[in-house]
Amino acid sequence: MASRVTPTEIVYHQQRNLLEITYADGARFSYTPEFLRVFSPSAEVQGHGPGQAVLQTGKRGIRITALAPAGNYALKPTFSDGHDSGLFTWEYLRELGEAHDLLWARYLEALAAAGASRDPQPESPTASAGCGCGKGGCGR
Numbered sequence: 001m002a003s004r005v006t007p008t009e010i011v012y013h014q015q016r017n018l019l020e021i022t023y024a025d026g027a028r029f030s031y032t033p034e035f036l037r038v039f040s041p042s043a044e045v046q047g048h049g050p051g052q053a054v055l056q057t058g059k060r061g062i063r064i065t066a067l068a069p070a071g072n073y074a075l076k077p078t079f080s081d082g083h084d085s086g087l088f089t090w091e092y093l094r095e096l097g098e099a100h101d102l103l104w105a106r107y108l109e110a111l112a113a114a115g116a117s118r119d120p121q122p123e124s125p126t127a128s129a130g131c132g133c134g135k136g137g138c139g140r
Contacts, residue, residue, distance in 0.1 A: 005090045012067055029097025033064045037079050038107055039096055040086035055110055060118040
């Protein structure tokens with residue numbers, strides 16, 4: 001059973017922004033960084049118990065900036081938004097690959113239901129920043 005979930009090849013294609021994992025049984029799955037970020041196994045994303053998952057929004061275009069092994073059982077990616085607390089076990093990566101289409105469809109439905117978007121939101125100016133005149137809130 002271990003060979004079914006143990007990767008034989010892991011390649012991150014930077015230009016295509018795609019992680020490909022091949023398994024001993026010949027299965028191969030491709031993961032976008034956005035997909036992995038949205039389904040990170042971290043408590044920040046999944047919560048600390050059932051029903052506590054946090055809908056991830058604005059992750060379109062995210063990239064993997066670092067990819068490190070975690071022992072002989074997982075990968076630890078660092079994403080371009082700074083998120084780096086998810087350990088993706090071989091088993092979890094295999095599950096994500098096998099259920100990719102269903103998981104992605106459910107994610108898109110959840111976004112729509114929440115009126116949220118995959119697109120990053122532009123940073124809004126803070127009251128203290130104002131227009132840059134130094135008076136804050138820009139009442140000039």
